[in-house]
Amino acid sequence: xxxxxxxxxxxxxxxxxxxxxxxxxxxxxxxxxxxxxxxxxxxxxxxxxxxxxxxxxxxxxxxxxxxxxxxxxxxxxxxxxxxxxxxxxxxxxxxxxxxxxxxxxxxxxxxxxxxxxxxxxxxxxxxxxxxxxxxxxxxxxxxxxxxxxxxxxxxxxxxxxxxxxxxxxxxxxxxxxxxxxxxxxxxxxxxxxxxxxxxxxxxxxxxxxxxxxxxxxxxxxxxxxxxxxxxxxxxxxxxxxxxxxxxxxxxxxxxxxxxxxxxxxxxxxxxxxxxxxxxxxxxxxxxxxx
Numbered sequence: 001x002x003x004x005x006x007x008x009x010x011x012x013x014x015x016x017x018x019x020x021x022x023x024x025x026x027x028x029x030x031x032x033x034x035x036x037x038x039x040x041x042x043x044x045x046x047x048x049x050x051x052x053x054x055x056x057x058x059x060x061x062x063x064x065x066x067x068x069x070x071x072x073x074x075x076x077x078x079x080x081x082x083x084x085x086x087x088x089x090x091x092x093x094x095x096x097x098x099x100x101x102x103x104x105x106x107x108x109x110x111x112x113x114x115x116x117x118x119x120x121x122x123x124x125x126x127x128x129x130x131x132x133x134x135x136x137x138x139x140x141x142x143x144x145x146x147x148x149x150x151x152x153x154x155x156x157x158x159x160x161x162x163x164x165x166x167x168x169x170x171x172x173x174x175x176x177x178x179x180x181x182x183x184x185x186x187x188x189x190x191x192x193x194x195x196x197x198x199x200x201x202x203x204x205x206x207x208x209x210x211x212x213x214x215x216x217x218x219x220x221x222x223x224x225x226x227x228x229x230x231x232x233x234x235x236x237x238x239x240x241x242x243x244x245x246x247x248x249x250x251x252x253x254x255x256x257x258x259x260x261x262x263x264x265x266x267x268x269x270x271x272x273x274x275x276x277x278x279x280x281x282x283x284x285x286x287x288x289x290x
Contacts, residue, residue, distance in 0.1 A: 009054045013064035014071050022064050026089040030061040030114050035078070035085040037069050043084045046101045050086070053104075053111065061115045090114055096186075112149070113183060119149040126158055135162055153183030157190060169198050192268035193232070200225070200232040220246050220255030224262060231266050240266055240280045247287050260284065 013021050013033065022031045034050055036043035047065070054063035068075040068083060078087060078094075088096040095114050102110060116124075126141035139162050145155035156175045163172035176191055184191065203209065206229040213219075213226035223246050231239035243259040243266075250256030263284055267277040 008059050008062070009057060010051055010063040011065070013066050013074075015074055018064075018066075018074060021062075022089060023092050025062060026092055029059070030088055030090045030095070031064055032061060032111075033064045033066055033078075033087045033089065035066050035068050035075060035080045035083050035087070037067060037083055039069075040083050042101045046084045046086070049104060049107065053107065057111075057115065060117075061111070088114055110182065113153075113186065117148075119145045119152050119155065122148065123152065123154045123158065126155070130158065130162065135165070138162060151178060151180050151183075153179045153187055157187055157194070161194060164194060164198055164201070167201075169202055172198055189269050189271070192265050196228055196262075196265055196269065197232040200229040204229075206230070206233050220250055221258075224255050224258050227259065228262055231262065231269070236266050236270050237276060240276070244280065244283055244287065247284060251287055260288070 011017075011021055022033060025031050032050065032054070034043075034047060036047055050063050054061065066074055068080060074080075078085075082099050084101065085099050086097060087094055096110065098110065112119075122141050122145035126138045126145065129135075129138035129141055139159065142155045142159040142162070145152050146159070149155070156179050160172040160175040163169075163175065172194070176195065179187065179191065200206070200209070203225045204212070209222075209226040209229040213222045216222050223242055227239045227242040227246070230236075230242065240263060243263045246259035247256045247263075250259075263280060267274075267281065270277055
């Protein structure tokens with residue numbers, strides 16, 4: 001049976017102290033909750049590893065152990081159906097989770113996604129500089145983060161965003177391609193949105209694309225380009241309508257195939273299981289498989 005003494009970096013959590021020791025504490029630093037049970041073999045493998053990494057973290061994050069046999073209401077509240085189930089909280093919100101046992105290198109990478117370190121501090125600085133319009137300084141801070149952690153997803157995305165603003169399309173695409181799972185999955189919507197903006201920006205402004213599409217209604221490539229411009233501008237439903245019309249005219253080749261791919265990109269931005277995505281996924285399937 002696992003026994004975890006309560007320390008600054010590792011505690012036993014239960015229904016009585018969960019709010020204070022996990023949710024409230026997560027306002028100060030990330031808290032990783034390990035839902036486990038004494039009879040669970042994989043839990044006996046993962047638990048000691050998490051405890052060791054928490055100790056190594058020297059208080060930068062906290063491990064909270066929840067015995068599901070003794071705290072079934074907590075397990076139900078957080079939809080724990082299989083153990084070990086690990087959930088990370090920050091600022092009172094669930095930010096990451098996994099089920100099962102991860103190898104130590106993968107577990108360390110998972111923790112790096114939300115536990116602040118020198119690279120994360122550089123990214124936070126870069127975001128502040130970017131928001132203040134100090135773009136050269138922001139770029140330098142993103143690059144500093146990447147010098148610390150070469151494939152830092154947030155830094156790569158931020159650098160690509162600045163490059164897109166500067167018209168450096170190829171560099172931006174290259175940096176987006178370097179973002180690896182699981183960060184590429186977590187950042188999927190932002191990555192998809194930036195790719196749409198890059199593709200649209202490569203062929204003209206939204207007004208230019210609209211004028212061309214209006215002037216040449218039978219030019220399906222022009223319609224796809226305008227659709228990408230609409231999507232990049234956040235007009236997702238209008239973009240999907242336009243892409244679908246192109247697919248209807250050319251369902252399985254050329255511009256129709258480009259329109260189909262563009263629809264999938266928009267689904268990635270708005271949420272693959274969102275109501276709008278579900279609606280247009282059904283409409284797209286009806287056109288492709290009728």
